[in-house]
Amino acid sequence: MPYPAVRMRRLRSNRLIRDLVAETSLSPSDLIAPLFVREGIEEPQGIPSLPGVVQHSLASLRAEAKRLVSLGVPAVVLFGVPAAKDPEGLGASDPTGIVQVALESLAGDLGDRLLRIADLCLDEYTDHGHCGLLDSQGEVDNDATLERYCTTAQVQARAGAHLVAPSGMMDGQVGAIRKALDDDGHTGVGVLAYAAKYASALYGPFRDAVDVEIAGGGDRRGYQQNPANRREALREVQLDIDEGADIVMVKPALSYLDVISEVRRRFDVPVAAYHVSGEYAMVKAAAERGWIDGEAVALEQTLAIKRAGADMILTYFAAELAEILGA
Numbered sequence: 005m006p007y008p009a010v011r012m013r014r015l016r017s018n019r020l021i022r023d024l025v026a027e028t029s030l031s032p033s034d035l036i037a038p039l040f041v042r043e044g045i046e047e048p049q050g051i052p053s054l055p056g057v058v059q060h061s062l063a064s065l066r067a068e069a070k071r072l073v074s075l076g077v078p079a080v081v082l083f084g085v086p087a088a089k090d091p092e093g094l095g096a097s098d099p100t101g102i103v104q105v106a107l108e109s110l111a112g113d114l115g116d117r118l119l120r121i122a123d124l125c126l127d128e129y130t131d132h133g134h135c136g137l138l139d140s141q142g143e144v145d146n147d148a149t150l151e152r153y154c155t156t157a158q159v160q161a162r163a164g165a166h167l168v169a170p171s172g173m174m175d176g177q178v179g180a181i182r183k184a185l186d187d188d189g190h191t192g193v194g195v196l197a198y199a200a201k202y203a204s205a206l207y208g209p210f211r212d213a214v215d216v217e218i219a220g221g222g223d224r225r226g227y228q229q230n231p232a233n234r235r236e237a238l239r240e241v242q243l244d245i246d247e248g249a250d251i252v253m254v255k256p257a258l259s260y261l262d263v264i265s266e267v268r269r270r271f272d273v274p275v276a277a278y279h280v281s282g283e284y285a286m287v288k289a290a291a292e293r294g295w296i297d298g299e300a301v302a303l304e305q306t307l308a309i310k311r312a313g314a315d316m317i318l319t320y321f322a323a324e325l326a327e328i329l330g331a
């Protein structure tokens with residue numbers, strides 16, 4: 005029997021050498037925790053389709069933010085659930101709206117020890133559940149929506165957001181928001197752009213988390229991307245960079261690793277990936293049945309997202325992973 009000329013197994017023979025030659029690593033500092041905060045509740049409320057995730061009260065949000073800091077997680081992205089919704093989603097830009105109140109509290113509690121990212125969209129606030137304003141035909145009106153995004157960005161910046169994260173996929177949103185922030189004196193507030201965001205079936209549990217139902221059984225295919233397209237994602241990313249995005253995001257993550265990898269290869273800006281609610285829920289559901297080891301799968305999936313090229317990952321596993329990684 006000839007000896008194998010190359011023995012790949014030498015570098016796999018114990019944990020230390022495996023770690024030494026690891027090409028990718030995952031650390032709590034790569035993670036961003038999405039958090040939901042609901043107006044007018046005293047106690048946090050569970051979300052059945054997202055086990056372990058809650059709609060926070062202001063008090064429980066503040067406690068969770070402190071816990072994340074102690075775990076070494078550097079950032080949170082906030083989503084608001086308002087007490088009342090209306091056609092224009094006014095709560096999004098109300099200075100006393102829930103996300104603004106939350107931003108102010110976290111700024112007071114933690115200052116620069118935790119980055120405050122505000123998701124910037126209208127769907128949590130509109131009664132029809134779309135990400136923008138509707139015209140008389142019931143279609144999402146791009147340019148009228150941009151005006152609402154601009155006021156929302158300014159209000160979020162005044163409340164203490166370090167970054168705003170427009171997620172509505174309106175054309176020109178990054179440029180409009182950048183200008184609105186600058187005009188209001190917030191040149192230091194950055195834009196984390198949901199640049200390549202697909203019309204995915206994996207957002208289902210998120211819509212439970214923010215109590216959103218799209219009117220008339222509608223969907224978001226008129227503004228979010230077709231999962232069939234990769235080149236289109238690169239155009240979206242290019243446009244957002246040209247308009248002033250500081251960080252670009254691909255969403256969802258696991259079904260779009262090819263997009264993450266191509267964005268990483270082509271552009272020299274930081275790349276974020278959003279491991280979305282459906283991706284989390286599938287792992288939790290299978291783990292609950294004992295069919296998979298949930299922790300191990302969560303680690304493997306998030307490592308894969310980094311390997312594909314993401315610099316940072318928004319994930320509902322943030323606290324859990326930080327606990328495992330820090331242990």
Ligand code: PBG
Binds near residue numbers: 127128135209279281
């Ligand atoms: C829109 C928004 C959505 C998510 C983040 N921002 C939902 C959507 O576009 O329908 C989904 C995140 C997730 O599924 O975890 N404001």
